[in-house]
Amino acid sequence: MMPPQTAGAMTFDSPPSHPKLWLDAVNEWFTTVDHKRIGMLYIGYALVFLLIAGLEAAVMRIQLAVPNNHFVSPQVFNRMFTMHGTTMVFFVGMPILFGFGNYLIPLMIGARDMAFPRLNAFSFWISAFGGLLLYFSFIGGDGLYGAGTAPDVGWFAYAPLTAKLFSPGHSTDYWILGVFLSGIGSVGTALNIVTTIVCMRCKGMTMARMPLLPWLYLVTSAMVFIAIGPLTAAQMMLGFDRFLGAHFFDVQAGGSAVLWMHFFWIFGHPEVYILVLPAFAFANEIIPVFSRKPIFGYSAMVGATVLIGFISLGVWAHHMFTVGLGPAGNTFFTLATMIISVPTGIKIFNWLATLWGGKIRFATPMIFSIAFLFQFLIAGLTGIMLSAAPFDWQLGNSYFVVAHFHFVLVGAILYMIFAAFYYWFPKMSGKMLSETLGKWHFWLFTIGFHLTFDFMHIPGLMGMPRRIYTYEADRGWAVWNMIESIGMIFQAAAILIFVWNVVRSYRHGEEAGPDPWDAWTLEWSTASPPPHYNFAEEPVVHSRRPLWDLKHPQAPDSDYE
Amino acid sequence: MSLALFLALHDMDDMPAGHAMTAMQTHESWWRRAIQWVTGLFSTPTSIFSPQATPAHTIFSLSMLVLAITLAIFLAVAGLMLYAIIRFRHRAGDSNADPTQVYGSNQIEVLWTVIPILILVVLFLSTARVISVNEQARKPANALDVVVIGHQYWWEYRYPASGVVTANELHLPASDPKAPTPTYMTMSSADVDHSFWVPNLAGKMDLIPNKVNVMWIDPHKPGLYLGQCAQYCGTAHAKMLIRVYVDSPADFAKWIAHQKMAAEDDPAAAEGRLAFEHTACVNCHTVNGTSAKGKFGPDLTHLASRDTIASGAIRNTPQNLRQWIDDPNSMKPGSLMPKMNLSSHELDAITAYMVSLR
Numbered sequence: 045m046m047p048p049q050t051a052g053a054m055t056f057d058s059p060p061s062h063p064k065l066w067l068d069a070v071n072e073w074f075t076t077v078d079h080k081r082i083g084m085l086y087i088g089y090a091l092v093f094l095l096i097a098g099l100e101a102a103v104m105r106i107q108l109a110v111p112n113n114h115f116v117s118p119q120v121f122n123r124m125f126t127m128h129g130t131t132m133v134f135f136v137g138m139p140i141l142f143g144f145g146n147y148l149i150p151l152m153i154g155a156r157d158m159a160f161p162r163l164n165a166f167s168f169w170i171s172a173f174g175g176l177l178l179y180f181s182f183i184g185g186d187g188l189y190g191a192g193t194a195p196d197v198g199w200f201a202y203a204p205l206t207a208k209l210f211s212p213g214h215s216t217d218y219w220i221l222g223v224f225l226s227g228i229g230s231v232g233t234a235l236n237i238v239t240t241i242v243c244m245r246c247k248g249m250t251m252a253r254m255p256l257l258p259w260l261y262l263v264t265s266a267m268v269f270i271a272i273g274p275l276t277a278a279q280m281m282l283g284f285d286r287f288l289g290a291h292f293f294d295v296q297a298g299g300s301a302v303l304w305m306h307f308f309w310i311f312g313h314p315e316v317y318i319l320v321l322p323a324f325a326f327a328n329e330i331i332p333v334f335s336r337k338p339i340f341g342y343s344a345m346v347g348a349t350v351l352i353g354f355i356s357l358g359v360w361a362h363h364m365f366t367v368g369l370g371p372a373g374n375t376f377f378t379l380a381t382m383i384i385s386v387p388t389g390i391k392i393f394n395w396l397a398t399l400w401g402g403k404i405r406f407a408t409p410m411i412f413s414i415a416f417l418f419q420f421l422i423a424g425l426t427g428i429m430l431s432a433a434p435f436d437w438q439l440g441n442s443y444f445v446v447a448h449f450h451f452v453l454v455g456a457i458l459y460m461i462f463a464a465f466y467y468w469f470p471k472m473s474g475k476m477l478s479e480t481l482g483k484w485h486f487w488l489f490t491i492g493f494h495l496t497f498d499f500m501h502i503p504g505l506m507g508m509p510r511r512i513y514t515y516e517a518d519r520g521w522a523v524w525n526m527i528e529s530i531g532m533i534f535q536a537a538a539i540l541i542f543v544w545n546v547v548r549s550y551r552h553g554e555e556a557g558p559d560p561w562d563a564w565t566l567e568w569s570t571a572s573p574p575p576h577y578n579f580a581e582e583p584v585v586h587s588r589r590p591l592w593d594l595k596h597p598q599a600p601d602s603d604y605e
Numbered sequence: 606m607s608l609a610l611f612l613a614l615h616d617m618d619d620m621p622a623g624h625a626m627t628a629m630q631t632h633e634s635w636w637r638r639a640i641q642w643v644t645g646l647f648s649t650p651t652s653i654f655s656p657q658a659t660p661a662h663t664i665f666s667l668s669m670l671v672l673a674i675t676l677a678i679f680l681a682v683a684g685l686m687l688y689a690i691i692r693f694r695h696r697a698g699d700s701n702a703d704p705t706q707v708y709g710s711n712q713i714e715v716l717w718t719v720i721p722i723l724i725l726v727v728l729f730l731s732t733a734r735v736i737s738v739n740e741q742a743r744k745p746a747n748a749l750d751v752v753v754i755g756h757q758y759w760w761e762y763r764y765p766a767s768g769v770v771t772a773n774e775l776h777l778p779a780s781d782p783k784a785p786t787p788t789y790m791t792m793s794s795a796d797v798d799h800s801f802w803v804p805n806l807a808g809k810m811d812l813i814p815n816k817v818n819v820m821w822i823d824p825h826k827p828g829l830y831l832g833q834c835a836q837y838c839g840t841a842h843a844k845m846l847i848r849v850y851v852d853s854p855a856d857f858a859k860w861i862a863h864q865k866m867a868a869e870d871d872p873a874a875a876e877g878r879l880a881f882e883h884t885a886c887v888n889c890h891t892v893n894g895t896s897a898k899g900k901f902g903p904d905l906t907h908l909a910s911r912d913t914i915a916s917g918a919i920r921n922t923p924q925n926l927r928q929w930i931d932d933p934n935s936m937k938p939g940s941l942m943p944k945m946n947l948s949s950h951e952l953d954a955i956t957a958y959m960v961s962l963r
Binding site: 117118119122196198202204205210295296298299300301302335336337338340341342343344366367368370371374375378379382383385386389390392393394396397399400401402403404405406414417418421422425426428429432433434435436437438439440441442502505506507508509510511512513514515516518519520521523599601604605 | 645646647648649650651652653654661663664667668671672674675678679682683685686689690693694695699703704705706707708709710713714717718721722725728729732733735736737739740741757796797798800802804807808809810811813814815816818819831832833834835836837838839840841842843846938939
């Protein structure tokens with residue numbers, strides 16, 4: 045590791061300290077409008093939900109380990125996959141990505157906070173309340189009489205299964221309200237991120253000099269504006285159906301089940317890219333630093349991101365190849381979906397070119413990023429298979445699809461979240477995470493991930509549909525399901541090591557210093573953890589890598605860009 | 606890639622069972638057995654890689670092309686990545702000086718934009734052709750029409766030409782590829798979304814209430830083809846199985862003729878018939894030629910001619926039937942058929958009546 049650079053790390057003297065009461069600390073966290081604290085609240089909250097959703101996945105894997113198992117009842121299994129999916133997308137993926145965005149964007153663009161600090165706090169707390177409301181359904185879903193229950197309609201909650209007739213009680217109402225509130229929070233944060241990036245960049249930071257992370261968050265946030273609207277509208281319509289006797293999705297009264305699918309997926313597919321662009325953003329920061337080279341093709345990366353943003357709004361019906369769209373619809377959405385692989389490919393090739401000719405250091409953030417590259421490549425290729433409508437008529441709604449999107453959501457997004465965590469934890473806490481435990485975490489998780497999700501493709505090809513609580517013994521799916529379930533044990537062990545690493549390193553970790561990775565963007569120019577005002581003086585930048593310029597005054601980037 | 610291996614092995618699927626155990630057994634037979642064991646892992650009645658009808662065949666050919674192209678891309682790109690991380694790793698003795706800083710190259714960007722576009726053109730055109738072949742095929746005059754209606758959690762099949770109504774076990778005539786007699790299925794749902802998926806015959810098609818979808822199949826060989834509902838439809842979704850019996854045209858004609866007949870009135874089962882007709886069974890079930898005209902549950906006119914009950918979940922034996930009538934939810938949790946609290950005597954009688962409905 046290079047000696048820490050101290051450029052700009054000057055801080056004001058802290059005010060005279062006095063012993064802080066425990067309650068004061070809680071009060072500070074509850075009332076904070078500091079982007080860094082809100083970011084960490086988002087991340088902490090998401091990690092708690094990650095553990096809960098992981099437990100739900102474990103219940104499913106135990107149930108499916110052998111055919112005709114009776115570990116849980118069908119009702120419980122159906123709640124588990126509904127809650128697992130909903131939680132992972134809305135209460136793990138979204139908050140953790142917004143958390144990193146909140147924490148990093150002002151620091152990376154040389155600002156002292158987000159544009160709207162109070163809106164920021166509101167967005168977090170309303171999303172957090174949404175998550176609590178969703179989970180309250182475990183006790184409140186049936187009213188308070190009888191056993192508790194939770195939503196069991198699947199995370200995309202297809203009509204008319206969500207109608208009062210087929211989903212009595214209140215579990216579906218909790219699903220509507222919980223996700224609805226998280227949507228409000230997402231739009232608030234997206235608005236904040238866009239405004240911050242457009243208005244609050246430091247002196248010298250033109251859009252063309254902005255690091256790629258804020259660029260990708262800009263595109264993601266713009267997509268949130270467009271995507272969340274249809275979801276919220278659909279949830280209101282469904283609420284009207286359930287409470288006020290409207291007939292949007294009431295097929296008995298001429299409503300349309302397909303209407304819900306269109307509304308949901310015009311949100312749902314951009315949502316995948318909303319989640320994956322921040323993961324790309326982390327890769328764009330981490331891969332160059334550990335290859336010791338600038339990102340290859342900065343402008344191509346920005347262009348590809350903007351293209352992905354636009355095209356992703358026009359591919360939603362590839363989730364609906366089997367609902368009878370007709371040949372014209374199926375052909376159009378096949379084409380649109382295939383086209384999106386071009387800008388995605390450009391990204392993979394640019395990362396590869398960034399590695400090329402570098403001096404790659406295999407610190408924990410980097411090994412997670414390298415695994416991400418391979419796994420995202422596979423996810424992209426199975427995505428191409430699914431984009432061919434006739435192939436999708438076989439693969440759609442099978443375990444092949446489940447394997448495919450877990451390669452995206454876990455193999456790509458969760459891996460980059462881990463990478464980001466190992467990379468920026470020193471900045472957030474001032475302490476390094478243990479490299480030894482980090483590598484244990486990586487290898488155990490990778491073994492588990494591949495046992496579970498590589499082998500999950502096979503029963504899909506062999507005719508196993510998703511969302512079944514059990515399966516027939518004569519179908520030949522048992523071996524593969526057993527292997528998948530064994531993989532879950534490795535993943536669980538890895539997550540425990542991760543949690544232990546965080547707790548232990550926070551208490552006894554090595555001091556990080558302002559710039560432990562010898563990196564180049566502005567967040568590394570201030571202390572770790574940064575003071576609440578971030579920078580004592582507003583930074584001035586002349587290139588995309590301001591710290592490179594400081595460290596190499598004889599050959600600054602500004603001469604080459 | 607396990608897939609390539611899978612495909613190679615799949616071709617050996619037709620090897621006679623126990624081949625390795627013949628008198629010609631030699632010292633090398635262990636690997637034959639190993640191969641058979643591995644082949645066994647992949648043998649399943651519901652693989653998408655053993656197409657038995659034209660739609661499944663066209664999809665299979667397309668999938669081979671797509672798999673070959675994606676496999677080639679994977680090997681090329683993953684190979685380059687692997688090379689890069691090994692070749693350009695920071696080695697123990699290396700200096701700490703940073704490598705040459707390279708910022709990008711427009712020529713290379715153009716290269717890796719254009720090549721994928723060319724590959725996509727091939728993929729897209731091949732895909733569009735298969736979409737058209739499947740969805741714009743002209744319906745021949747001699748096609749058989751079947752109406753398929755999805756219910757929580759069973760299948761209703763109606764044959765408009767003959768007036769036959771049955772449930773859960775679909776019978777079709779085999780279709781000679783030289784003179785095809787395909788079956789056109791008009792599909793809808795009585796309640797929530799379902800999806801009809803028999804991987805050996807075709808891709809899936811959803812059954813959606815208030816919407817009519819059409820799919821066609823032309824099974825080439827007689828036999829039993831399995832599948833199951835592929836759109837989550839509620840508690841018992843996993844037990845909404847599909848059984849397609851493909852008969853020779855002569856057998857199919859016989860089957861239709863038999864199903865057209867009114868229910869058998871076996872005097873030995875008269876007591877059970879009385880009990881059946883005096884309970885709420887008749888609100889949901891139809892037995893042709895009797896007062897039972899319910900529409901909510903499966904038609905029972907020829908129940909005893911079926912191999913299974915509960916949408917393929919349970920074998921149709923008198924013992925199973927009796928337990929099913931006694932408490933459906935104990936055998937198929939989530940089933941909408943209620944427990945009728947029948948006495949043991951009534952159960953025996955109604956079971957006997959059901960068994961008589963040949």
